[in-house]
Amino acid sequence: MTRQNILRLFLFILFFSIGAAAFSAAILCGDLYRYYHSKQLLEASRRSLDKLESLNADYDALLNQLRKDPNFIERIAAATLGTEPKGTDTVYPKTTAEQLAAARKALTENSKQETIKSMIPKWVERCNKPYRRAILFLAGACLILISFMWFGSVAQKK
Numbered sequence: 001m002t003r004q005n006i007l008r009l010f011l012f013i014l015f016f017s018i019g020a021a022a023f024s025a026a027i028l029c030g031d032l033y034r035y036y037h038s039k040q041l042l043e044a045s046r047r048s049l050d051k052l053e054s055l056n057a058d059y060d061a062l063l064n065q066l067r068k069d070p071n072f073i074e075r076i077a078a079a080t081l082g083t084e085p086k087g088t089d090t091v092y093p094k095t096t097a098e099q100l101a102a103a104r105k106a107l108t109e110n111s112k113q114e115t116i117k118s119m120i121p122k123w124v125e126r127c128n129k130p131y132r133r134a135i136l137f138l139a140g141a142c143l144i145l146i147s148f149m150w151f152g153s154v155a156q157k158k
Helices: 003-068 072-081 096-116 123-126 129-149
Strands: none
Touching: 003 072, 003 123, 003 129, 123 129
């Protein structure tokens, strides 16, 4: 094999590989976008399921404490229902509605920030736009044609 044929083979492989990758990316970009979107939805549902399981465990623990100690309702009534505590020898902290609202807002902002993170790669989002998919498709097809036309086999001289 001569140097010229080795160079032609290398250029053929290079152009054909890049063209095939662009061509495939243009065709499969919509499927990749749906795959990553589904993966993101699955992760969100797993988080919701974990939260529900945690809440169920907390409620089971509260129900067990209620079964064991009937006075437990009186002790948590002040925090849950907002009634005045009846214990004379106990100091209960006073919280205002503004403090509770600020705490609730801080907790909900943290949970929202966790769900906003996108699992879809930026290049998939960019490729999924129709005009970019068309450009990728045409560029890949052109590179494949160029690789066959200019770097294909050479006619042998007789």
